[in-house]
Amino acid sequence: MTMRLFRTFQRKLLFFFLGLYVIVQVVAYLAVTSASTRTARKHINDELSSGALVFEQVIQARIERFLLGTSIMSRDLGFKTAFGSGDRATLLAVMKNHLARIKADIMLVVSREGRVIADSIAPRSRPAAFSLPRLLAAARRSGSASGMASLHGSLYRLVAVPLEAPLPVAWVVAGFRINDTASQEFRTLTGLDVTFFVEDGGKPVVAASTLPGELQKALGATVRLEDLQLHGNHEFPLLGEQFLGLARDVSGDSGSHVTVLMQRSLDEALRPFRSLRNRLALLFTAGLLFVIAGGMLISSRITRPIRRLADGAHSIEQGDYTCVLPVDPSQDEVGRLSNAFNLMREAIKNREDQILRIATYDALTGLVNRSHLYHRMESAIAAACGSARTLALIIMNIERFNEVVATLGHAAGKAILKDMAPLLRAAAPSTALIARFGGDLFAVLLAEGAGEQDAVRVVRDIQNARSPFLGRKRPDPDRGAVRHHDLPLPRR
Amino acid sequence: MTGEKNRIQSLLIAGMVALLFLSACTAAIRTAVHDENGMPVRNAVIFATEVQAGAKNGAGIAGAARSTRLTNIEVSGRGINPKFLPVQVGTSVSFCNKNSVQHQIYSISPTKQFRLTVDKDTCSPGMAFERPGTIVMGSAIDDQMVAYIYVVDTPWFATTGEDGRASLEGLPQGTYDVRVWHPAMKRQPEAVTRRVISTASGEPGARFQLYLRSLPIPGPQPMQPSPPAPGGK
Numbered sequence: 001m002t003m004r005l006f007r008t009f010q011r012k013l014l015f016f017f018l019g020l021y022v023i024v025q026v027v028a029y030l031a032v033t034s035a036s037t038r039t040a041r042k043h044i045n046d047e048l049s050s051g052a053l054v055f056e057q058v059i060q061a062r063i064e065r066f067l068l069g070t071s072i073m074s075r076d077l078g079f080k081t082a083f084g085s086g087d088r089a090t091l092l093a094v095m096k097n098h099l100a101r102i103k104a105d106i107m108l109v110v111s112r113e114g115r116v117i118a119d120s121i122a123p124r125s126r127p128a129a130f131s132l133p134r135l136l137a138a139a140r141r142s143g144s145a146s147g148m149a150s151l152h153g154s155l156y157r158l159v160a161v162p163l164e165a166p167l168p169v170a171w172v173v174a175g176f177r178i179n180d181t182a183s184q185e186f187r188t189l190t191g192l193d194v195t196f197f198v199e200d201g202g203k204p205v206v207a208a209s210t211l212p213g214e215l216q217k218a219l220g221a222t223v224r225l226e227d228l229q230l231h232g233n234h235e236f237p238l239l240g241e242q243f244l245g246l247a248r249d250v251s252g253d254s255g256s257h258v259t260v261l262m263q264r265s266l267d268e269a270l271r272p273f274r275s276l277r278n279r280l281a282l283l284f285t286a287g288l289l290f291v292i293a294g295g296m297l298i299s300s301r302i303t304r305p306i307r308r309l310a311d312g313a314h315s316i317e318q319g320d321y322t323c324v325l326p327v328d329p330s331q332d333e334v335g336r337l338s339n340a341f342n343l344m345r346e347a348i349k350n351r352e353d354q355i356l357r358i359a360t361y362d363a364l365t366g367l368v369n370r371s372h373l374y375h376r377m378e379s380a381i382a383a384a385c386g387s388a389r390t391l392a393l394i395i396m397n398i399e400r401f402n403e404v405v406a407t408l409g410h411a412a413g414k415a416i417l418k419d420m421a422p423l424l425r426a427a428a429p430s431t432a433l434i435a436r437f438g439g440d441l442f443a444v445l446l447a448e449g450a451g452e453q454d455a456v457r458v459v460r461d462i463q464n465a466r467s468p469f470l471g472r473k474r475p476d477p478d479r480g481a482v483r484h485h486d487l488p489l490p491r492r
Numbered sequence: 493m494t495g496e497k498n499r500i501q502s503l504l505i506a507g508m509v510a511l512l513f514l515s516a517c518t519a520a521i522r523t524a525v526h527d528e529n530g531m532p533v534r535n536a537v538i539f540a541t542e543v544q545a546g547a548k549n550g551a552g553i554a555g556a557a558r559s560t561r562l563t564n565i566e567v568s569g570r571g572i573n574p575k576f577l578p579v580q581v582g583t584s585v586s587f588c589n590k591n592s593v594q595h596q597i598y599s600i601s602p603t604k605q606f607r608l609t610v611d612k613d614t615c616s617p618g619m620a621f622e623r624p625g626t627i628v629m630g631s632a633i634d635d636q637m638v639a640y641i642y643v644v645d646t647p648w649f650a651t652t653g654e655d656g657r658a659s660l661e662g663l664p665q666g667t668y669d670v671r672v673w674h675p676a677m678k679r680q681p682e683a684v685t686r687r688v689i690s691t692a693s694g695e696p697g698a699r700f701q702l703y704l705r706s707l708p709i710p711g712p713q714p715m716q717p718s719p720p721a722p723g724g725k
Contacts, residue, residue, distance in 0.1 A: 077632040084600020166630030
């Protein structure tokens with residue numbers, strides 16, 4: 001298969017160009033992709049770090065303001081008096097009023113012993129131990145405390161300040177609820193998705209998030225407690241999208257485990273790079289088409305003269321020497337090769353002509369030789385048999401040739417033999433084949449249909465012809481004996 | 493000045509006791525109060541209640557000992573004077589404002605709750621304290637003002653001086669439960685009782701050792717919000 005694919009030079013060239021192009025492009029693509037992913041990841045990590053910083057500063061500023069508000073509110077004489085009255089309804093009414101003043105969502109008054117005296121969310125509940133004793137302990141230590149914790153199943157940003165009349169008589173705990181809507185504010189500030197987790201039975205539970213419902217659910221199912229305890233950035237997939245996240249403990253003094261996970265989608269950050277990638281892919285495709293077209297063109301231009309050379313060689317093999325290759329005037333390698341091929345074809349043709357001449361003609365007289373005569377006779381006899389016509393063969397020698405040679409020498413013999421050719425040509429009809437049979441023997445093959453009379457006439461003409469060499473003496477007709485034989489022709 | 497006033501009070505009490513129990517022989521109980529480190533405790537209120545025949549420990553005495561006196565408390569500068577005031581049940585207290593601003597003195601203590609507006613340079617009408625117990629007072633316009641009134645159900649009480657000593661004078665002979673109160677003490681006064689039998693001849697003594705906590709300083713504290721620590725705790 002591979003061998004067949006790469007059989008031609010043109011294909012080899014094409015595949016080489018194509019392969020080179022694809023390799024270069026793939027390497028470039030991989031480099032761009034890896035660099036852009038790395039850049040996006042670094043960008044997100046920077047964003048996460050600065051987002052966490054902004055988040056912490058915003059939270060701290062909010063807490064301070066909230067603490068101040070709550071502290072001022074706790075010093076309200078009406079509040080103190082309501083507390084002193086011991087009437088829960090009065091106290092709750094004042095608390096409700098104060099909640100509206102500081103725009104908080106929950107307020108509790110907790111006794112110094114840590115029992116809830118009044119709870120704005122659950123006004124009718126029986127006094128019970130406050131669920132965040134560590135918040136109160138921290139407030140006892142440093143005058144006030146803050147942190148995030150879950151109360152009545154919702155997440156709150158809480159502060160605890162003492163209720164002083166004028167000495168501390170109870171704790172006032174106030175809080176802002178953090179739900180999905182409240183979380184959006186952090187998203188606006190940090191540009192990151194923010195999810196709050198509350199630990200419940202050793203598992204993190206999503207308390208509030210800026211993520212849309214599906215992602216939120218998926219995140220809740222994915223994230224483990226260990227992930228949130230990691231201080232560095234970590235990467236996790238959600239619904240087929242890759243996210244980078246940074247977790248921070250935000251429980252503060254509350255003693256519970258509240259963690260915020262700030263996250264950003266890697267795919268989203270990669271989106272600008274993706275359009276670049278698409279453009280690269282387009283460029284790659286266009287380039288590929290160009291390389292295929294150009295490669296085919298160039299390779300065919302390179303290989304066309306080579307193919308012509310191959311065709312020419314093939315025709316020479318067939319014995320056809322007529323094909324002449326066009327010679328490129330540019331004199332490039334292939335042009336020179338074509339030129340050489342033409343010269344070679346010429347030389348081969350000449351040599352073959354020469355060989356043919358040697359094989360067919362007698363070198364001395366220029367007449368056809370015996371082997372050629374036999375060859376012609378065979379075909380002439382076969383033709384004569386087919387048409388049932390006669391043919392004639394005259395065989396002759398030069399009388400007393402040996403004596404001439406003996407007396408006048410070989411040179412004279414040669415001259416006599418050489419002289420025979422024009423003599424015979426003049427005497428024989430033009431259709432006859434004249435051959436030197438060997439030594440001083442000559443033969444004349446008369447064409448089809450020649451009969452005895454024709455043969456005798458030709459013999460007489462030959463006998464009567466004057467040899468230039470023997471010109472001084474007229475040959476004696478009597479000395480030449482003419483015998484003729486009727487040869488039985490093989491029947492078909 | 494407070495010490496002087498206390499002395500005047502003591503004299504007055506002594507005089508009163510002398511009037512009431514002229515025929516009987518009187519006695520005195522000397523007391524000393526120290527903290528757990530042996531340092532004298534000042535401003536502790538010592539009070540003695542007579543243990544009557546048949547009555548159980550600390551039952552107190554009959555209503556005959558009710559006071560009808562009037563005592564002044566001054567509001568001046570950034571303080572209320574005296575800061576620690578023991579009074580007998582029934583005593584009326586008048587608040588005199590020496591400041592140039594109006595004051596609102598309040599208490600939300602279960603013993604007695606009130607809100608008094610005292611105009612500048614005036615004295616409020618006397619307010620009677622009918623129940624024994626502690627009253628912590630503050631000012632609505634100054635968070636750092638704090639003062640205590642301790643209402644006792646006995647005519648025999650005194651405040652310790654710099655040396656942590658106080659003596660209860662002019663007690664009739666009999667058996668007394670002597671107790672001490674201080675705003676910073678960790679236990680209730682009932683838990684620290686000394687039973688004393690006073691006779692004409694001797695001057696029995698009672699020593700108290702108090703476990704004190706530091707008194708909370710009222711008013712805005714320097715705020716130390718603990719922000720969510722980066723990277724958890």
